[in-house]
Amino acid sequence: MTRKPNLAVVGATGAVGTVMLGILSAREDVWGEIRLIASPRSAGRRLTVRGEEVEVVALSEEAFDGIDIAMFDVPDEVSAQWAPIAAAKGVVAVDNSGAFRMDEDVPLVVPEVNAAAARLRPRGIIANPNCTTLTMMCGLAALHSEYGLRELVVASYQAASGAGQSGVDALRDQIEQVAGTGVGEQTGDLRAVIADNGPFPTPLVLNAIPWAGSLGEGGWSSEELKVRNESRKILGLPDLKVSATCVRIPVITTHALAVHAVFEREVSQEHAQEILRDAPGVVLYDDPAAGEFPTPNDVVGTDPTWVGRVRRSLDDPSALDLFLCGDNLRKGAALNTAQIAELVAAEFTA
Ligand SMILES: NC(=O)c1ccc[n+]([C@@H]2O[C@H](COP(=O)([O-])OP(=O)(O)OC[C@H]3O[C@@H](n4cnc5c(N)ncnc54)[C@H](OP(=O)(O)O)[C@@H]3O)[C@@H](O)[C@H]2O)c1
Numbered sequence: 392m393t394r395k396p397n398l399a400v401v402g403a404t405g406a407v408g409t410v411m412l413g414i415l416s417a418r419e420d421v422w423g424e425i426r427l428i429a430s431p432r433s434a435g436r437r438l439t440v441r442g443e444e445v446e447v448v449a450l451s452e453e454a455f456d457g458i459d460i461a462m463f464d465v466p467d468e469v470s471a472q473w474a475p476i477a478a479a480k481g482v483v484a485v486d487n488s489g490a491f492r493m494d495e496d497v498p499l500v501v502p503e504v505n506a507a508a509a510r511l512r513p514r515g516i517i518a519n520p521n522c523t524t525l526t527m528m529c530g531l532a533a534l535h536s537e538y539g540l541r542e543l544v545v546a547s548y549q550a551a552s553g554a555g556q557s558g559v560d561a562l563r564d565q566i567e568q569v570a571g572t573g574v575g576e577q578t579g580d581l582r583a584v585i586a587d588n589g590p591f592p593t594p595l596v597l598n599a600i601p602w603a604g605s606l607g608e609g610g611w612s613s614e615e616l617k618v619r620n621e622s623r624k625i626l627g628l629p630d631l632k633v634s635a636t637c638v639r640i641p642v643i644t645t646h647a648l649a650v651h652a653v654f655e656r657e658v659s660q661e662h663a664q665e666i667l668r669d670a671p672g673v674v675l676y677d678d679p680a681a682g683e684f685p686t687p688n689d690v691v692g693t694d695p696t697w698v699g700r701v702r703r704s705l706d707d708p709s710a711l712d713l714f715l716c717g718d719n720l721r722k723g724a725a726l727n728t729a730q731i732a733e734l735v736a737a738e739f740t741a
Contacts, residue, residue, distance in 0.1 A: 395423040396739045397457055398732065399482070401473065402464035403427035403438060403447060406556040407487060411464060411725040412440045418729060421736045428454050428461075455480050460735050462728050463487055478515030485517050485731045487724055489613075492518040492621055499624045501525065502730040503672040504532040509734045517731055522723030523547050523603075523614060523637060524621040526646045527715050529722075530698050533670030534663060534711070535626060539655030541709075542632040545618055548640045548647040549603055550687065553719050554590040559643055561589020565596035566641075591639060600639040612637055645687035646719045653710045660703045663711055667698050672722070677701050685716040693718060694726055 400415070402408045408429070415425060416439075425440050427447045434449040448454050450469070455461060455477045463470045463477075463486040470488035477484050491497040491514075498508035499518045509517050520528065526547075531540065551562040565585050574580040575597040585594040592602055604613030619633035632653075668675040676685050677699040685697035696717040704710035717723055 393740050395421060396459035396736050397424040397426070398422045398736075399426045399428055399455060399458045399461040399477075400440075400464065401428040401450060401461055402469075402487075404429040404433045404436065405464055406552050406559065407464040407720055407724040407728075409556075410720040411462065411729065412438060414721070414725050414729050416441050418733075421733055421740075424457070426454070426458060452476055452480070455482050458482050459739065460485065460732050462732055464725070464728070474516050475514070481515075483512070483515055483517065483735050485519060485728050485735070487519045487728050489521065489617065491516050492520065492617070493624065494518070499621060500731050500734075501528045501532070501625055501727060502734060503529045503670075504625055505627075506734055509731055510738075517735070519724070519728045519731060520621045520625060521614070521617040522553055522717075522719035523549060523635075523646055523648070524618050524625070525723045525727055526648050526696060526717035526719070527650055528622070528625055529670055529672035529696050530667055530713070530715055531622075531650070531652060532626060533666050533673065534652065534654070534658075535628075537662075537666050538658055538709075540626065540628060540631060540652060541655055542653040543622065543634070544651040545633070545635040546649045547603075547614075547618070547635065547637045548599075548642070548649075548687075549614075549637060550642040550644045550646055550719055551591075551595060551639070552644040553603065553639070553646060553723075557590050561587065561591065562595050562641055562643060564589070565594055569596050595639060595641050598641065601636060603637040603639055642687045643691075644718060644720055645691040645716055646723060647685075647687055647714065647716045650713050650715060651704070651710060652713070653707065655709070657708045658703055658711050660701055660711075663703075664701050667701065672696060673698055675699070675701075684714060687716055690716040691718050692721070694721055696722060 471490040474484040551558040581594040618635040684699035700714040
């Protein structure tokens with residue numbers, strides 16, 4: 392087969408979908424038709440992709456007619472129902488939700504790390520990892536192949552847009568409500584002023600919330616369990632020890648992670664920096680003396696994962712501490728999905 396495959400973007404109106412349209416417009420155009428799909432609420436809206444206006448259609452079985460590859464940027468339950476329907480019609484589904492990531496018949500793919508896994512897809516579905524996991528995967532995979540990863544201790548500083556468009560809207564509203572008021576200095580202040588927490592359990596503005604997702608076993612949040620389980624699956628390390636604490640902070644977009652990584656072999660700061668400098672999908676930005684370390688504000692809107700503050704542990708010569716930032720809507724979601732879809736598209740022209 393040598394033709395350009397037809398692509399559907401399911402969830403084209405959401406936080407990830409919106410970024411996806413920009414990414415599809417900017418990357419090499421490997422697509423025939425691009426069809427935009429969302430809920431019936433959005434049917435008839437016109438969105439721009441590749442410089443052209445395209446009308447959004449409502450999700451239905453017929454919406455997949457003639458489509459070869461479909462990206463799903465929709466809530467878990469929508470993917471759980473509709474990705475198998477699309478796959479049954481012969482469409483390759485690339486799913487950004489959490490519905491299939493741990494299914495052993497669904498590969499979990501980061502193209503820079505395990506691209507070959509995308510070819511083995513018995514259910515016709517390929518999963519895109521969670522944005523927090525994705526923020527560290529390119530850098531850690533490169534270090535793992537040199538030193539052998541044994542253990543990760545992770546603290547995340549996650550942006551509001553990780554909770555979707557409603558997270559962004561809630562944070563912007565909350566910023567307006569506190570601006571110029573002087574609140575935030577007394578216990579309970581924010582709760583008194585902020586009427587709507589949006590998707591967060593307590594006001595996010597001027598705050599830090601040690602919670603993302605739902606309550607899992609043993610008090611771990613679902614986001615923390617995703618970091619553990621998905622890292623193990625992507626790296627092919629089922630016994631990797633992972634402890635994560637996921638924290639939401641009042642940043643619009645770009646997740647940051649502080650990582651303590653323990654390896655099989657002794658590490659050196661300079662060698663680790665060299666590895667990261669050469670790693671695909673990674674930018675090393677690590678010169679604290681010159682004030683150079685990644686922050687969400689520097690990284691938002693860019694494609695790679697940025698790594699800085701690379702240090703060898705003072706207490707363990709086999710351990711490194713690093714700080715990583717990645718745009719959760721780009722590499723953490725839309726970009727990685729687009730890269731996976733392009734791997735599949737290449738099969739059509741091979
Ligand atoms: N935000 C992130 O950083 C991030 C990162 C990685 C993965 N993800 C995952 O990506 C997915 C999308 O996240 P998001 O942040 O873009 O969410 P979002 O902003 O809430 O957007 C949700 C999208 O799904 C559509 N949708 C909702 N219910 C639907 C239904 N019943 N039928 C058809 N379409 C429906 C919405 O269409 P309407 O506009 O018509 O309602 C909208 O396009 C989620 O699974 C999320 O976990 C998000």
